[in-house]
Amino acid sequence: MATVMKKVDAVIVGFGWAGAIMAKELTEAGLQVVALERGPMQDTYPEGSYPQVIDELTYSVRKKLFVDVSKETVTIRHSMNDVALPNRQLGAFLPGKGVGGAGLHWSGVHFRVDPMELRMRSHYEERYGRKFIPEDMTIQDFGVSYEELEPHFDFAEKVFGTSGQAWTVNGQVVGEGKGGNPYAPDRSSPFPLPSQKNVVSARLFEKAAASLGYKPYNLPSANTSGPYTNPYGAQMGPCNFCGFCSGYVCYMYSKASPNVNILPALRQVPNFELRPNAHVLRVNLDDSKRKATGVTYIDAQGREVEQPADLVILAAFQFNNVRLMLLSGIGKPYDPIKNEGVVGRNFAYQNMGTVKAFFDKDTYTNNFIGAGGNGIAIDDFNADNFDHGPHGFVGGSPMWVNQAGTRPIAGGATPPGTPAWGSAWKKATADYYTHQVSMDAHGAHQSYRGNYLDLDPTYRDAYGQPLLRMTFDWQENDIRMNQFMVDKLSKIAQAMNPKTIAVLGKKVKDHFNTASYQTTHLNGGAIMGTDPKTSALNRYLQSWDVHNVFVPGASAFPQGLGYNPTGLVAALTYWSARAIREQYLKNPGPLVQA
Amino acid sequence: MPEHAPDNPRRDFLRKTLTLIPVVTVASTGLGVGASQLLAAPQHEPKVPATPPAGNYQPTFFTAEEWAFVQAAVSRIIPADELGPGALEAGAAEFIDRQMNTPYATGAQWYMQGPFKADAAPELGYQLQLSPQQIYRLGIAAVDGWCKANSGQVFAAQDSATRDHVLSKIEAGELAFDTVPAKVFFSLLVQNTREGFFCDPIHGGNKGMVGWTQIGFPGARADFMDWVERNEPYPFPAVSIRGERA
Numbered sequence: 001m002a003t004v005m006k007k008v009d010a011v012i013v014g015f016g017w018a019g020a021i022m023a024k025e026l027t028e029a030g031l032q033v034v035a036l037e038r039g040p041m042q043d044t045y046p047e048g049s050y051p052q053v054i055d056e057l058t059y060s061v062r063k064k065l066f067v068d069v070s071k072e073t074v075t076i077r078h079s080m081n082d083v084a085l086p087n088r089q090l091g092a093f094l095p096g097k098g099v100g101g102a103g104l105h106w107s108g109v110h111f112r113v114d115p116m117e118l119r120m121r122s123h124y125e126e127r128y129g130r131k132f133i134p135e136d137m138t139i140q141d142f143g144v145s146y147e148e149l150e151p152h153f154d155f156a157e158k159v160f161g162t163s164g165q166a167w168t169v170n171g172q173v174v175g176e177g178k179g180g181n182p183y184a185p186d187r188s189s190p191f192p193l194p195s196q197k198n199v200v201s202a203r204l205f206e207k208a209a210a211s212l213g214y215k216p217y218n219l220p221s222a223n224t225s226g227p228y229t230n231p232y233g234a235q236m237g238p239c240n241f242c243g244f245c246s247g248y249v250c251y252m253y254s255k256a257s258p259n260v261n262i263l264p265a266l267r268q269v270p271n272f273e274l275r276p277n278a279h280v281l282r283v284n285l286d287d288s289k290r291k292a293t294g295v296t297y298i299d300a301q302g303r304e305v306e307q308p309a310d311l312v313i314l315a316a317f318q319f320n321n322v323r324l325m326l327l328s329g330i331g332k333p334y335d336p337i338k339n340e341g342v343v344g345r346n347f348a349y350q351n352m353g354t355v356k357a358f359f360d361k362d363t364y365t366n367n368f369i370g371a372g373g374n375g376i377a378i379d380d381f382n383a384d385n386f387d388h389g390p391h392g393f394v395g396g397s398p399m400w401v402n403q404a405g406t407r408p409i410a411g412g413a414t415p416p417g418t419p420a421w422g423s424a425w426k427k428a429t430a431d432y433y434t435h436q437v438s439m440d441a442h443g444a445h446q447s448y449r450g451n452y453l454d455l456d457p458t459y460r461d462a463y464g465q466p467l468l469r470m471t472f473d474w475q476e477n478d479i480r481m482n483q484f485m486v487d488k489l490s491k492i493a494q495a496m497n498p499k500t501i502a503v504l505g506k507k508v509k510d511h512f513n514t515a516s517y518q519t520t521h522l523n524g525g526a527i528m529g530t531d532p533k534t535s536a537l538n539r540y541l542q543s544w545d546v547h548n549v550f551v552p553g554a555s556a557f558p559q560g561l562g563y564n565p566t567g568l569v570a571a572l573t574y575w576s577a578r579a580i581r582e583q584y585l586k587n588p589g590p591l592v593q594a
Numbered sequence: 595m596p597e598h599a600p601d602n603p604r605r606d607f608l609r610k611t612l613t614l615i616p617v618v619t620v621a622s623t624g625l626g627v628g629a630s631q632l633l634a635a636p637q638h639e640p641k642v643p644a645t646p647p648a649g650n651y652q653p654t655f656f657t658a659e660e661w662a663f664v665q666a667a668v669s670r671i672i673p674a675d676e677l678g679p680g681a682l683e684a685g686a687a688e689f690i691d692r693q694m695n696t697p698y699a700t701g702a703q704w705y706m707q708g709p710f711k712a713d714a715a716p717e718l719g720y721q722l723q724l725s726p727q728q729i730y731r732l733g734i735a736a737v738d739g740w741c742k743a744n745s746g747q748v749f750a751a752q753d754s755a756t757r758d759h760v761l762s763k764i765e766a767g768e769l770a771f772d773t774v775p776a777k778v779f780f781s782l783l784v785q786n787t788r789e790g791f792f793c794d795p796i797h798g799g800n801k802g803m804v805g806w807t808q809i810g811f812p813g814a815r816a817d818f819m820d821w822v823e824r825n826e827p828y829p830f831p832a833v834s835i836r837g838e839r840a
Contacts, residue, residue: 052835054794056792057789069704070705077718078715085711085721088704088706197822198823199823203823242816244816364826364828366821368811408792409793411792412809430809459707514719
């Protein structure tokens, strides 16, 4: 028999960025809020203490901060005809484990969104015609516009302490010749901090890209270029480019995280409680199945606990939100054969290409220097900033040098043909560790009828519940786009006049490789939209079916963005929170009539 | 004189002072390493580090035969050569033995519930039931067995050229073992050897920071504000978590 806790106004499942933002917003509205985090308490102290945190083996290699897949993982298959197998070791993606979620170990690239990507299907149909979009591609509009989200992007940047250079502020050009991005949408205010310095690798990219006529700009970075205090009173110190960013807790208080930027404010309020080591099993529904009554979780000792609440926020990692909805019976599961149902549909990822350039010893790129959000990019091939007509694929790709710090075990790259061991490997490693530039095409990824999420029929987690099953593979559009982008990126690399380059792109018929890191930018499965037949959530991230369940996170994206997702996750969460505060609490019920 | 000129005396002063590890955090190592000991005299990379003195580490996981194999293998995967000491001298064998006593080595960090499908496509990642401990135990026995059958001697008793030849055959998948896929054993061995060559010395490998020194990685300095924009060699030697200086 489960222990029943005292009822609260709102229970939040997961304490990453989305959970922390919701907790702050809902406590400001006066609600009694409990946040349940499946993992342990984590913070700058002790997990990020210097010098213990400067330990590559413990952190990024042995995966100290990443999800414990021994307890809970996903299964993966490439098509509906295959049998899915568990993701037994972390590889392609690295969700977080405890308080702060992936927001504690992320890099900090902090974009907004290209406005056209919020109305992806409408835009492509308008410019290229309906037939340009492949038949099995299920891209959709988000149902919310950039203009509606702009105040929330703006506020999120102020909370994160983001460094960057605006192109326009209220229509006035302010960023020309200063590292602004001419393709960026208009802003209501400048970035809270100026751009960070740039590493030598980024400057080489900038020069080469400019020589080809592209328009390089400074990456917006949630790593601080100077000291900063955010609107919640949380203080940050200047980033010192320590090179232990992605996969690490920032010892300098320079990388924005829920732990540094929001939790200190929540600790001050009596109507908030953070309960770590609380693994939520399901959302409980009443007999009508139209209303949630709270959640049930397993505590650190293994006891089942029920937490009743009027409002349930699912703010877990992308695929855990989808899994919780499926396990709880919230929304109709997606059926790819009939193309019906909503929970699990439009599962999308990121379409990465990478090029490495190797230099002589007179070019010191010192790759151990780095900051996760920092770098120089171009948007000339992102979004729809170029004519896709002749190329026959959907989607764009920012390209950049984003030198987050290359550590020796993961290692710098070696030129193609270098053996994996022996003196030749050793020499190549010594020759190139501090003389190479790595650059990426960080491609958008589209959604397809055949890429979806459901519950696995065989494999279970440590608590006896079915694992989530991913059915996912690269499609022809993805390969075609990747090859186009990698070709453009290779030309930028060649313009740096390196000794040689290595190209890591996709080949025709390549399958999704779960063992090789791509990004942790997984999207969709519980998407927002304007039609309950094709979306699980309305435009306020509210479940169409169970009105007191809201589901912020990249699970709401109908397809993957060219940019990194965290900025849009944060803005959408603030957007959803405002709808809860200003509309839902006054009159609980559906905010959009189906 | 331009501010960035290498012989600008003010710049030189800043270079020496600003690359200090933050003093407040050094104290937290608890080992009483004073900041002055970490204040480095500029050097130039790459360097050929001296071979660290051999320790008398006694393995706790590997048997004597296995220990001989691991030492013989790491000495070829990253050999001592004109660039400096190799994995054996850096303590990679000790590192691997120590790792065998961590949760990593029992597979406790992996999802290990069945059913297992060992012949799955490589794109679906690791699908074996074997933990690193088992991969070593079975892999070493298989390679030693193959060597004995072919030449009457175990792997560790072969000369360097023969050991390289055997490792190449394992890497290429030319040897097939009943108990463990040769390539799985080989890639684990290479990965763990690299870890033992490049980890912080706190884990038992990279003794004297010889791995870091040979490639120009400055270890736990982790403070490069003054070096971000410079296209020039970083001149300060590596430091470790414990405050040792290369």
